[in-house]
Amino acid sequence: MDRRFCIHVGIALAPIVVLSCWLLAHEWTAFSGANLALRSFDSVRSALFAMEKVSAERGPSNGALGEDLPLPAARAAALDAARRESDRRLAALVDALRRNGCPRCDDDAGAIEALEADLAAARANIDRLLRLPLARRGDRALSEAVDQMIAIVPEFLPIVAARTSDIVAADPYTLNSLILAKLAADLREQAGQLGSHFTSALAMNRALAEDERFALERGEGRIEQLRSMINSRLVAHADVNPQAAAALNDEYYGDGLRYVDAVRLLADRPGGAGLTTARFAAQYVPTMRSITGLRDSALGHAEDALRAHRRHALGILAGTAAGVALLLVALIWAIARFRQQVVSPFVKATALIEAIADGDLTTEVPTSFRRHEIRGMFDAIAVLKHHSAERARLERERASLMEELATMAQTDPLTHLLNRRAFETRARALCAEAQAAGDPVAMIMFDIDHFKHINDTHGHAAGDDALRTVAELCRKHWRQSDVVARIGGEEFAVAARVSAGGDAFALAERLRRGIAEAAVPADGAPVCKVTASFGVALASARDEADVAQLLKRADHVLYQAKLAGRNCVVVDPGSPALDGSARSPSVVS
Numbered sequence: 001m002d003r004r005f006c007i008h009v010g011i012a013l014a015p016i017v018v019l020s021c022w023l024l025a026h027e028w029t030a031f032s033g034a035n036l037a038l039r040s041f042d043s044v045r046s047a048l049f050a051m052e053k054v055s056a057e058r059g060p061s062n063g064a065l066g067e068d069l070p071l072p073a074a075r076a077a078a079l080d081a082a083r084r085e086s087d088r089r090l091a092a093l094v095d096a097l098r099r100n101g102c103p104r105c106d107d108d109a110g111a112i113e114a115l116e117a118d119l120a121a122a123r124a125n126i127d128r129l130l131r132l133p134l135a136r137r138g139d140r141a142l143s144e145a146v147d148q149m150i151a152i153v154p155e156f157l158p159i160v161a162a163r164t165s166d167i168v169a170a171d172p173y174t175l176n177s178l179i180l181a182k183l184a185a186d187l188r189e190q191a192g193q194l195g196s197h198f199t200s201a202l203a204m205n206r207a208l209a210e211d212e213r214f215a216l217e218r219g220e221g222r223i224e225q226l227r228s229m230i231n232s233r234l235v236a237h238a239d240v241n242p243q244a245a246a247a248l249n250d251e252y253y254g255d256g257l258r259y260v261d262a263v264r265l266l267a268d269r270p271g272g273a274g275l276t277t278a279r280f281a282a283q284y285v286p287t288m289r290s291i292t293g294l295r296d297s298a299l300g301h302a303e304d305a306l307r308a309h310r311r312h313a314l315g316i317l318a319g320t321a322a323g324v325a326l327l328l329v330a331l332i333w334a335i336a337r338f339r340q341q342v343v344s345p346f347v348k349a350t351a352l353i354e355a356i357a358d359g360d361l362t363t364e365v366p367t368s369f370r371r372h373e374i375r376g377m378f379d380a381i382a383v384l385k386h387h388s389a390e391r392a393r394l395e396r397e398r399a400s401l402m403e404e405l406a407t408m409a410q411t412d413p414l415t416h417l418l419n420r421r422a423f424e425t426r427a428r429a430l431c432a433e434a435q436a437a438g439d440p441v442a443m444i445m446f447d448i449d450h451f452k453h454i455n456d457t458h459g460h461a462a463g464d465d466a467l468r469t470v471a472e473l474c475r476k477h478w479r480q481s482d483v484v485a486r487i488g489g490e491e492f493a494v495a496a497r498v499s500a501g502g503d504a505f506a507l508a509e510r511l512r513r514g515i516a517e518a519a520v521p522a523d524g525a526p527v528c529k530v531t532a533s534f535g536v537a538l539a540s541a542r543d544e545a546d547v548a549q550l551l552k553r554a555d556h557v558l559y560q561a562k563l564a565g566r567n568c569v570v571v572d573p574g575s576p577a578l579d580g581s582a583r584s585p586s587v588v589s
């Protein structure tokens with residue numbers, strides 16, 4: 001029962017455990033997703049920063065390209081600082097991608113390697129031009145150098161897009177902030193490119209070429225597009241820092257673009273704008289900080305949301321784990337209590353009832369149960385045990401009474417020898433056994449002499465004592481295998497297996513002498529002497545030993561013994577000469 005209970009509990013617990021594990025796994029996945037989203041966010045931010053720095057590197061590069069030899073130390077230092085900053089940000093991006101631990105981050109690391117190679121090539125090209133005098137650099141070469149730097153920036157975009165999709169998969173609510181940050185980064189790039197379109201014309205002190213004017217218009221169009229996209233995002237999500245939005249409006253859309261328009265008008269003149277690229281950059285570049293300001297504000301907003309999401313996921317995971325642990329502990333506790341308070345008592349009760357049914361009443365019935373129903377059950381078992389013990393006792397008494405009755409039915413109550421009926425039954429069995437074994441059977445009958453006289457002289461009790469004394473002598477003189485009985489008032493009979501006729505006679509004679517020598521006691525003192533007369537009849541193994549016949553023959557010679565003067569043994573003359581002795585009656589007196 002206990003084993004079955006455990007199996008059933010296991011079956012019932014299995015779906016709960018599976019469900020709990022599933023719930024935990026689900027919450028763990030959500031928490032891991034939130035962690036991955038934060039790491040991916042770090043990659044996106046690093047990519048946008050690196051992108052900005054590579055884009056910003058174009059400012060000092062263009063500034064240097066616009067200077068003639070020897071390159072002013074300040075220009076060289078600015079270019080060097082910008083390149084180091086780009087490299088630092090790229091290294092940070094590689095680190096962030098390594099920490100990111102996403103399946104496709106290896107592809108991104110490969111993309112960074114390609115990007116770094118392209119950047120190195122672009123820088124080498126710029127350095128080559130910087131070693132030439134300004135007049136020998138050539139318009140076309142300058143444009144190509146600027147374009148080569150511009151072409152590097154879009155290489156960041158697949159990394160940003162891939163990591164953004166990882167973030168949005170874990171927390172879709174960050175999508176708007178991330179798009180806004182990406183639009184701001186695009187705007188920063190477009191703004192940078194817009195400035196770059198002036199580089200050749202300013203460096204060569206000439207008017208803007210047709211394709212440069214076209215590029216400027218296209219850039220402004222793209223910037224206008226981004227402006228409306230950013231504005232619509234800002235309107236929909238006013239929670240992004242409004243000061244950053246206002247700064248963008250004032251500084252870049254206001255001052256920055258106004259300055260670009262003014263320089264373009266100047267640059268339309270045949271002699272050019274009369275500005276160095278460095279002066280242009282010094283005036284224009286600072287207005288772009290408002291763009292990165294908006295980008296950083298959007299990134300900060302996304303980071304806050306992601307951290308909140310991670311905290312929330314961690315809280316849910318911890319709550320779920322605690323809930324599951326609590327539920328399992330409560331279930332196990334309840335099952336253990338149920339097993340201890342209900343199942344175990346039932347198992348014990350079953351074992352007890354089985355033991356009682358098997359007759360084992362030695363086991364104690366426990367009484368220390370607190371539950372009313374269980375205590376009642378064990379009280380009932382105690383009653384059952386008590387009744388069973390009582391019934392077992394009655395059974396034993398009945399069996400002993402039956403045994404007593406059976407003994408009484410076969411025994412003479414005065415002498416405790418067999419009675420006549422039992423004698424006949426046992427004697428018949430003895431005859432059959434003797435015949436089977438080929439042994440002769442002797443039937444010895446004897447009768448106390450003048451017993452009436454004893455009764456009359458010494459009283460009936462003395463007569464009874466005389467009978468008991470003779471019975472004791474019988475027990476003393478005859479063997480265990482002999483059948484001895486009191487078959488009448490003062491009449492006794494013995495059936496015995498013998499090997500020779502003389503044996504039977506000797507047996508009878510030995511008893512006769514024993515009786516004659518004995519004194520009948522009464523109240524501890526001898527009262528009188530008794531004698532007995534014996535008749536012996538024999539049946540050989542060949543004869544059919546018939547108990548009735550043998551008794552009759554023995555009785556007949558017993559009568560002869562009486563007639564012969566009593567206190568003697570007479571052997572039936574019809575007995576076979578078993579040992580070759582005479583068949584004539586033997587009389588001993």
Ligand SMILES: Nc1nc2c(ncn2[C@@H]2O[C@H](COP(=O)(O)OP(=O)(O)OP(=O)(O)O)[C@@H](O)[C@H]2O)c(=O)[nH]1
Nearest residue numbers: 447448449450451452453455460461463464489490
């Ligand atoms: N005390 C006592 N007497 C018994 C019992 N059964 C029979 N008697 C007596 O035994 C006596 C038998 O007497 P009888 O048949 O005349 O034989 P007897 O006196 O022994 O004479 P013989 O047999 O010829 O020697 C009777 O007086 C019976 O009352 C008994 O259980 N107890």
